[in-house]
Amino acid sequence: MKFLPYILRNVQRNKLRSVFTGLSIAVSLFLVTVLYAYVNMQDEMGEGALKYARVVCTAKQGLTFPVPIAHVDKVKGMEGVKTVVPLAWFGGKYKDDKIPFAQFATDPDHCFEVFAEFTVPPDQLSNFQKDRTGCIVGEKIARKRQWKVGDKIVLKGDIYPVNLELTIDGIYTGPAGSDLEMLFYDYTYLDELLKQSRSQMAGNAGTMFIKAQTPEMMPDLMQRINARFANSEAPVRAMTEQAFRQMFTEMLGNIRVFIRNIAIIVVAALVCVAGNAMAMSLRERTREVAVLKAIGFSRFIVLTLVLIEAIVIAVIGGFLGVMAARLLFQFTDMSMIGIPGFSSFYVPVSTMLFSMLLAAAIGLASGIIPAWRAAQVSVVDGLRKVV
Amino acid sequence: MPAGSERAVVELRGVSKEYMRDKIRVPVLSNTNLDIPHGDFVAVMGPSGSGKSTLLNLAAGLDRPTTGTVTVAGTELNQLSESKLTRWRSQHLGFIFQLYNLMPVLTAFENVELPLLLTSLSRRQRAEHVETALRIVGLQERMDHFPRQLSGGQEQRVAIARALVNDPVLLLADEPTGNLDAAAAQEIMDLLQQLNEEFEKTIVMVTHDPRAARRARRMLHLEKGTFVETELDALEAAG
Numbered sequence A: 001m002k003f004l005p006y007i008l009r010n011v012q013r014n015k016l017r018s019v020f021t022g023l024s025i026a027v028s029l030f031l032v033t034v035l036y037a038y039v040n041m042q043d044e045m046g047e048g049a050l051k052y053a054r055v056v057c058t059a060k061q062g063l064t065f066p067v068p069i070a071h072v073d074k075v076k077g078m079e080g081v082k083t084v085v086p087l088a089w090f091g092g093k094y095k096d097d098k099i100p101f102a103q104f105a106t107d108p109d110h111c112f113e114v115f116a117e118f119t120v121p122p123d124q125l126s127n128f129q130k131d132r133t134g135c136i137v138g139e140k141i142a143r144k145r146q147w148k149v150g151d152k153i154v155l156k157g158d159i160y161p162v163n164l165e166l167t168i169d170g171i172y173t174g175p176a177g178s179d180l181e182m183l184f185y186d187y188t189y190l191d192e193l194l195k196q197s198r199s200q201m202a203g204n205a206g207t208m209f210i211k212a213q214t215p216e217m218m219p220d221l222m223q224r225i226n227a228r229f230a231n232s233e234a235p236v237r238a239m240t241e242q243a244f245r246q247m248f249t250e251m252l253g254n255i256r257v258f259i260r261n262i263a264i265i266v267v268a269a270l271v272c273v274a275g276n277a278m279a280m281s282l283r284e285r286t287r288e289v290a291v292l293k294a295i296g297f298s299r300f301i302v303l304t305l306v307l308i309e310a311i312v313i314a315v316i317g318g319f320l321g322v323m324a325a326r327l328l329f330q331f332t333d334m335s336m337i338g339i340p341g342f343s344s345f346y347v348p349v350s351t352m353l354f355s356m357l358l359a360a361a362i363g364l365a366s367g368i369i370p371a372w373r374a375a376q377v378s379v380v381d382g383l384r385k386v387v
Numbered sequence B: 001m002p003a004g005s006e007r008a009v010v011e012l013r014g015v016s017k018e019y020m021r022d023k024i025r026v027p028v029l030s031n032t033n034l035d036i037p038h039g040d041f042v043a044v045m046g047p048s049g050s051g052k053s054t055l056l057n058l059a060a061g062l063d064r065p066t067t068g069t070v071t072v073a074g075t076e077l078n079q080l081s082e083s084k085l086t087r088w089r090s091q092h093l094g095f096i097f098q099l100y101n102l103m104p105v106l107t108a109f110e111n112v113e114l115p116l117l118l119t120s121l122s123r124r125q126r127a128e129h130v131e132t133a134l135r136i137v138g139l140q141e142r143m144d145h146f147p148r149q150l151s152g153g154q155e156q157r158v159a160i161a162r163a164l165v166n167d168p169v170l171l172l173a174d175e176p177t178g179n180l181d182a183a184a185a186q187e188i189m190d191l192l193q194q195l196n197e198e199f200e201k202t203i204v205m206v207t208h209d210p211r212a213a214r215r216a217r218r219m220l221h222l223e224k225g226t227f228v229e230t231e232l233d234a235l236e237a238a239g
Ligand SMILES: Nc1ncnc2c1ncn2[C@@H]1O[C@H](COP(=O)(O)OP(=O)(O)OP(=O)(O)O)[C@@H](O)[C@H]1O
Pocket: A380, B019, B020, B021, B026, B028, B046, B047, B048, B049, B050, B051, B052, B053, B054, B055
């Protein structure tokens, strides 16, 4: 595009104005990117989870209701099930953490078959399986809290009326984007403590995580599991892991609609801001536009030049905002936000692309009126105008 | 010179132009006929408001006559649509303005290159044309300078190079020396005269400056919308 150097010079014509327009777009798109990333990341992880062929079972009435531990063995025998483990959220306080990190009571013998994407060194795993008060922690949280294998940690029960005294037996690693900030310990240890304190919460598996033999078998398996317990005292709801993750997003209100509405408002405001800057810029150039047309620049070319100029400003601003969001969350610890499942917050590439498209659209929209006006400038009047 | 060589480069037939101002008709040109042959250099003089710029605008196809026809280089401008006219201008005309009207964000080179961006010339070909045009106006050393780094006379020479670069049939200049001191005006007139004599460019120049007008081949006087032709000799004799 041979006109590009001219367009770029025009972008720099009033540097301060372009910088402010670009920055307002950068800041707003940063916000939009983060909001969308929040939703898209869940979807992406959910979709990614499909290949792991996991079905999650909660109590039919909801997450806070118990799933009897006996259900686990019943599911284990069902056709199409590879393995199944209980997974109970403990939510205990470590030292003076305000927000609990993810701690799950599970079955040490099978949990890394269900969560096959995680790897634990074999000796550490076998220690964990032998040690009833042992636990395995994620690589990221271990690094952050400077835990080593052999360290002892105490988790003060909050939901549960018991404290856990755990020994770190191993550290798991996993692929990029997976949650490396969880802690797994032995379900029987929790259950024993609960029984000792005569808690009604004993015998609750929390949820069941089921590994199906193939992803294709999941829909049928879910139906059969639901049917199997439908008439029992504790009916369950089976869902894919993806649906389970979405449940968390939806628990936070109708967040998708909310985010979309915020994005629409932000975009509308930006179109006005950028459009105004562009209109001002062109009003100052009326005479130059007239000269361009006199020497043979058609309406179409004038229109296109202005539109591209507006898009360039918006895209540069958008790029800054999007990269800022991406890099910020790559190097910051999001576990402090304290929402379960969000400890590995990142900005997916699809969200970045979406935001860049949005930036281009903002540029285009902001340029339309100024561009159309520039295209209509009458050469005779424009040249007559005294500068 | 293709179609235009036989006939006049600029041909006005029965041209009148009136503007509407607050619903009142303001006649500017009335039933004007004009022939400017190839290779001519015409100075158009006349009092302010007599319609000189209007005449140039009509010849350039920037404005349309109320009645009559304007034919330039064999093309009847009334027949062309707005977009065709714009294209036609880029191929056949060169403009020189009183206020130079260079793009402040572009260097001398880039300003001169601007009209060539509308052609299919390659980058190298464009550079050759630009350098040639800048050499003709004597500014090849200044091609990387921005307009604000040039004197008024130099800016006007860059503007002339821009007008020349697409090798137009006709150069239209509206008070090209109106903003310049005597010395710079002299240089610009030398240049225009050279373009007319050496490069056979047909030039129509509006001016208030009799000294500039004297450099043209002939002079036209516009008085209340009609022409009064004045022979140069007559003017000289008059003083
Ligand atoms: N677009 C327009 N609308 C209304 N009136 C106009 C318009 N353009 C020109 N006129 C009028 O037409 C008349 C001739 O204008 P023009 O610009 O051709 O004069 P000129 O001879 O070039 O004057 P000057 O020497 O001051 O440049 C003037 O009275 C001017 O006010």
